Amino acid sequence: MSLRENLIVQAKAAQISSRQLAKAGTKEKNKALNLIADKLLARKNEILEINEKDMIKGQNNGLTKALLDRLKLTEARIESMALGLREVAAQEDPIGEIPQMWKRPNGLQIGKKRVPLGVIGIIYEARPNVTVDVAGLCLKSGNSVILRGGSNAFNSNKILTKIIQSGLKAAGLAQEAVQLIETTDRKAVDILFTLNDYLDVLIPRGGAGLIQKVVNESKVPVIETGVGNCHVYVNKEADFTKAKKIVFNAKYSRPAVCNSAETLLIDQEIAADFLPEMARIFAESEVELRGCKKTRELVPKIKEATEADYEKEFLDYIMAVKIVDNYEEAVEHIYSYGTKHSEAIITENYTTALSFLDDIDAAAVYINASTRFTDGSEFGLGAETGISTQKLHARGPMGLKELTTTKYIIMGNGQIRE
């Protein structure tokens, strides 16, 4: 069989099992989730051994330290995957909910019922924990999933998928509800893009390059995730104590993730009072700043920022700085350079704060808080499959509900349309 034929076989099996899963009860789905968690813990050593193989191959292939860290599984990480599954089991099942039902003058009763999407394709990079996290969310929301993990994590993903499938089987569910694409051939992704007869949605999780490729080439509807060029704007009426704490946290607490801030905007009027102290705090933690001309007039040792620096998601201990004339310039800068992910203003002015909520077009808009909160758990939505930066279907952290759709159900007693 060709690779394409193979993938179609997998996609068809996913579609068939999605019909079964759509009708599975919450109890069955939770049973499977808990069984998978048990099995992950029981087979911890086996998983670690196989992951070690991926690690050695990765080292030989010259992966960076950061990538190797993402690839590595530890006892603690396996325990955290298992815990994640149990938490998803404990979450409310969104499927079957009919939040509203209304009656029309002709007696028709019309309701909107929440149902699974069907078959979800996930394309991700070298973090094997995504395999388990995503499988758990898809399972709970009644969807089949086809996983395409990074080639560096291939063996780890294979054993994790096997364990997930054995849990599904033990709970009486179809194993094909969770399938891994069992090749590292890059062509598999191009083929996935064309399977719109079988896949209901493709979700890429990874860097800007991967996401752009999927958006440009996929015929399957896509939910775009993740690229975050986020800003913190310190308004002239900011409380400096809050501002310093928030700016530092937005950059420093975890620079490699999409909700960390990349650019600091400061109002001209307060720059001389605010910037030197902020620069000192960053220097102490070895965060590199790159600033505009005015920034460097105030703190000469700051490097010069290029146009590219304002466009970049550094994902590192680097932050661009720009001093703006006023609120309007800050909003325009965010409009031009932002990726509509997470944006924050620090201000004590009521009107300015509320204007910012209106003026900024992003998945999450903050007043006086760190952009780092853009996350399913932090928002109180439970585990997430990624953070959508597009406007259709889902925006912001995608929890269980974002993996569902609705259908209209209409109960009549003989009505016809005049």
Add this chain to the structure above:
Amino acid sequence: MSLRENLIVQAKAAQISSRQLAKAGTKEKNKALNLIADKLLARKNEILEINEKDMIKGQNNGLTKALLDRLKLTEARIESMALGLREVAAQEDPIGEIPQMWKRPNGLQIGKKRVPLGVIGIIYEARPNVTVDVAGLCLKSGNSVILRGGSNAFNSNKILTKIIQSGLKAAGLAQEAVQLIETTDRKAVDILFTLNDYLDVLIPRGGAGLIQKVVNESKVPVIETGVGNCHVYVNKEADFTKAKKIVFNAKYSRPAVCNSAETLLIDQEIAADFLPEMARIFAESEVELRGCKKTRELVPKIKEATEADYEKEFLDYIMAVKIVDNYEEAVEHIYSYGTKHSEAIITENYTTALSFLDDIDAAAVYINASTRFTDGSEFGLGAETGISTQKLHARGPMGLKELTTTKYIIMGNGQIRE
């Protein structure tokens, strides 16, 4: 300027005006809608004259009677467009709604706020009334719109767009919020597909060919609309009186629209009792039936149905008929041939009826009612921009709310993430 450059100029203007429109108040938007309605009525004769030109060109180009009928504007149709705008003005404004706001343990207040999508592209065929209907819905939901109408309606669309723009201007809103692509060059559509930096969504309204082209080629996210291969399934426990009325209505009341039924499925057990009478009713109204072998054994004068007949959206006074062994076969037939639009069962059996709601994956699933009700107004949702047959973002009739998205707003007082 090249066509591409021209379109980018239009798209940029749409984007700028969408930012203004997003902040426009309900009063301003309603004022514009009512002013446009007034102007349509005031300039009725001018519109009719220009439409007459399109009609003459259409006749010369050999358009079918059905297409000419869609193209034609009359006094009554202009009045109905104006009335439609006033109805949209009377509908609730979805923008700005914050249905929920919750407080996290750290004191963050998080809410989801309804906001416009931004810039919407609509590609449609030769019905000039779509120009006005769609512009009204986009305006009320705070979106800019770029219209690409059918070339046969080019002059009619141009005058209608001009009138809409003069209404926008008179209400103090940007005229570029509603723009028509002012060329009939087919390349314009291919260029639109690539403008994902400016357009937030593309909605094709038209035949299966157009929709497939958009889905396959567009980099802009698409909402698929309209193709409806709908079924009515007469279960063995159907009330025949209801069944006959509903089957006839689902086919005959308006065969050229997507929610009309194309195939009649009948349980084997009741076929001999039900079919001959049903066939007689259809024959009286000159509806052509095309049936399976068993159908033709019962009513020999019915033509033979080919495989293609079960796949087709006839959009005509033609209906395919299939006698099925049982409920399961009916569900499988719908699963294999349906387009996930509207599907109906006729049955008095409680368990069968509720199973059908679960087993059928479609935008609208009916018990004992005609599929012809799948429509924004009939559902009580107001005017619609089309009926989505995809699962992402919107499913079923798309009203004002489906032309919006949400953003998270987060109000803090200095919170940072640990």
